[in-house]
Amino acid sequence: MATTRLDRARVARVALDLLNETGLDGLTLRAIAQRLDVKAPALYWHFKDKQALLDEMATEMLRRMTADLEGGHDGADEDWAAALARSMRGLRSHLLRYRDGAKVYSGTHFTDISYAAPMEAQLHRLTRAGFTPGTAARAWLTAYSYTIGYVIEEQATGPDPATGGDGYDLAARAERLKDYPLTAAAGEEMFRAYETGFETGLAAVVAGIATTLRTH
Template sequence: MNATPASARNDKAAVVAAAMRVLAESGLPGLSMRRIADELDVQVSALYWHFPNKQALLAAVSAQIVGAAPAATEMDAIARGLRDRLLAHQDGAEIVSSSLALGRLDLPARTALVTAAREAGLTDAGAEVAANTIVHYVIGYTFHEQQWLHASVVGAADASVDLVPDRAGERRDDFDAGLAMVVAGVRASVAVN
């Protein structure tokens, strides 16, 4: 192992990049500080030079997963973009959900949703509720979807049976239908306010 301190060889971005590689290879169960340190060829203690604890590192990974502010301005497009970001990373919804729950992540999509809801005519308080509702719908649906996909890969679920089968047993994706209902509810609440 190189005697140069990890702080001189790796910056925060390098640690997050290593964590993203481990996540892609092993998912959240394999995303340990030991595995990330091995990826960087450093001692585990070197990671704490940049991150005080694993939750801080997971928050940085979450920020990498969700990316910058979305270009979309419509609520449904913002929500679909967030889902796409979460699905692009193994266990993305679970990691982001944890960071949000602990107050360690400012979600750019949520900020964009607040703006879109205000522009739709909601009050500031109503826009906050609308944004939170849409974010929770997207993360919850995607978390469920990723759990099912993982279970089917490891043989714990029948891969031939869809996450949400219709009455004939055909595959379907209810995400868009559910999102349309949520967004319609948000728009309908403008009349109430």
């Protein structure tokens, strides 16, 4: 057994490295233990099951994201819409650094309060801009949910980092849908132009938030 002391953060870092090789389906406690050169039961001292490990992995992703975003822009001169959009772009960018990153990140429970300071700043900016505390929370969650969902679909249907393939076979899709020309043609917009698509959708989400949730 390796003599280097195991801790939750180290296991999470190794698991994130392995995630890029195996994807979420191939990520097992046994595989992580092998990479760490320990016996699998040693990991159960820190994580009762795979979900507990995913929670720690998501928290480590958040720590890295927060450090990068805080170091890159103070946001002092931004209005709420620009700041919210920038935050969501940063979230997407970081999720894309990991194979199946959005799946790992979604639905997890963070293991510390790393999320609190950046979230507090976003909510404070929104309330200063005319949102109530409730609508500020709803605005943030709406943009966040859009981003997480978009990246889950992007990583599921886009280029496969393991094989380098182009992702969704649009020619085969168009052939299957030849009797539905608009649906067939939609494939190019839905399954290729991910960057443009994200920005277009994000702009629509932010505009909708401004129209429906902001009080003045």
